Amino acid sequence: MIESNSTYFKTISILIDLLLVNLSGYLGYIIAYGTFGMSDGRGINFIHILLINFVWFNVTQITKLYQDMFVKDAIPTIRQSLWSLMFFGIIIFLLVVYLKDFSVSYRLLIYTGILFAPLFLTGKVVFLLLRRSSRAKLINYKKVVIVGAGPLGLDLKNHLEKNTHLGYKVIGFFDDDPVKLTQNHVLGRVDECIDYVKNTTIYEIYCALPDRALSKIDVLMRQADKSMIRFKLVPDVKDYFKKNVMVQLYGHLPVLSPRTEPLEIFSNQVMKRIFDVLFSAVIIVFIMSWLLPIVAILIKIDSKGPVFFKQLRSGKDNRSFYCLKFRSMYVNREADTKQASPKDERVTKFGAFMRRKSIDEMPQFFNVLLGEMSVVGPRPHMLQHTAEYSALIDQFMVRHFLLPGITGWAQVNGFRGETKEDGSMEERVKADIWYLENWSLLLDLKITFLTIWQVLAGHTKAH
Known part of the structure; x- marks a missing residue:
């Protein structure tokens, strides 16, 4: 079907x-x-x-x-x-x-x-x-088997099942462990794998056997080649890296890096900067030119204080910079230490509207033109929060390899607003690191489009 x-x-x-x-x-x-x-x-x-x-x-x-x-x-x-x-x-x-x-x-x-x-x-x-709503039901799944029902094989199965868009369906495992052979998901011994695959509609074999089983792996790989079955080897590097790695070959020597970084390539940096400058210039010329005076008047009418709010935040390589925003709160002493929360009494009436529509973030396009921020990237945090989170969350500082952004992959996936909930900041960091490892100009365009879509539809976590 x-x-x-x-x-x-x-x-x-x-x-x-x-x-x-x-x-x-x-x-x-x-x-x-x-x-x-x-x-x-x-x-x-x-x-x-x-x-x-x-x-x-x-x-x-x-x-x-x-x-x-x-x-x-x-x-x-x-x-x-x-x-x-x-x-x-x-x-x-x-x-x-x-x-x-x-x-x-x-x-x-x-x-x-x-x-x-x-x-x-x-x-x-x-x-x-x-x-988006019916994607998983309409994929042409490729049936695969996994050789090795240990922790590595189970991790691979869970990953393929969680990421259904990859298009793989795990039929079962093959393993020589007598205990595992009694389990329902294990189809047989390793030497029975090739015959099973040849008699079914299996497309590929994933081998997740441990390094000590090199002789079995070699035999299995040769048999797969003879039978025209695609064979993929999954090396066990989880003791070194808990996430995606980049593999480079130095001659015959594989060298593993903990992550890929497309923006380390100079041409990619140039493309991203051109996009940042052009997009920011369009926003400033065609929107900010008339929006700024209107917002300034409304802020002044709503409460006493400056039109702009500037705050030291952590930028690329953890260098601090002044992040610009339209002031959305009454002037208070906790602005540089306390996050905004739902029904925050410090937020003005017009400020609440600006926050719902993300209008308060608009002056950050000037930060983009100055090279302090990017249109898309990890959201910058207050200096105090950077110090706190870096002590609590592994890899938190990795997100500072990039210029901070007005919007980001974390934000369009719902990780925005206050971060008191258990695990919310960890998920935000994971999303930021995924963006670091998977950047492309089209990804920036996608995030920009989704941000505009969400602004028009209204954020549920904007406050």
């Missing part, structure tokens, strides 16, 4: 995108020539239309746009969509230039492209939003 659902939705997606290509072409034709009819041809005929559809279909096959639609995360989906648009545009342009029979006007192509790109991307965003 799952496979048929996937095939069904894949077919529907292909047809919808082809419809958008042709609809955009027709609307572009109307705009270019001011007519609803196409009987006179105007430089385009049925063969041209078929060729354009053929090019689009094959481009999406090359970029694998429709492959694993429910497994892929949002960022890879958007990335493949952008690549599809770019390749499609390049190929059509080359056809017009070098194929004499393909004499389609540049004006028609430009209008079509202007219409198709936003329609297509909007469709993908809508698909991703609708997919």
Whole structure:
């Protein structure tokens, strides 16, 4: 049923995108020539239309746009969509230039492209939003078995079951331990694994045997190769690292690092900085230019005190900086030590509204332009809280490898507001470190989009 659902939705997606290509072409034709009819041809005929559809279909096959639609995360989906648009545009342009029979006007192509790109991307965003609720039910799961029912194998099984979007379903284990062989989830001994997989629809074998079983691992790997079964070895490094690691090969020597850091690459730093400057400049010029005087007047009417509130917070490499905000509280002596809480008496009436809509954070775009913050990154904390949390939470200071952000992966996943609840700060730190290890420009765009969406919808933990 799952496979048929996937095939069904894949077919529907292909047809919808082809419809958008042709609809955009027709609307572009109307705009270019001011007519609803196409009987006179105007430089385009049925063969041209078929060729354009053929090019689009094959481009999406090359970029694998429709492959694993429910497994892929949002960022890879958007990335493949952008690549599809770019390749499609390049190929059509080359056809017009070098194929004499393909004499389609540049004006028609430009209008079509202007219409198709936003329609297509909007469709993908809508698909991703609708997919969230039923994603796990529609994935084409690949059946796998795990060799080794010890702690490492069980950890792997729990990870695959928790992260259903990876698209794997664990059928069972194989192990030689007599005690484990009596358990329901163990299907047999290690030497029975290959025969079992060959007689079923298993796609892959994950080997989670301990290092002392090297001879069994070697035999199993050779047998899998002979039987054309994909074999993956899971090394036991949990005693060194409790999380994802980066593996680099120095010759034949594997070197493990506790984390990947994409923003250590200079080109990525440049891309992130360009995004920060451009986005902040747009916000300041088109929103802050008229919002600031209005907010300033309302703050002054609501309570006595300055318009802006500046506070020393922990920045990149734990260097302190003055974080700017619109003042949302009455002037008080606890501003630099005590977090805001629900129904906090220090918050003014207009301040409560600003906090609900995140308007109080808007001046931080000036911090971004100054290079003290980024649009997206871990939220900066008061100096006192940094000292307190660093003593209580492992890896808390790792989040300071990055510039702090106006919004972040933790915030769009619900970890915002007061952090008195047990484990709330630990979860926030985990989210910040995940962002550090998985940064991409598209991830920043996704977080920015989700933040805007949540601001419009209203935060449940904003106070």
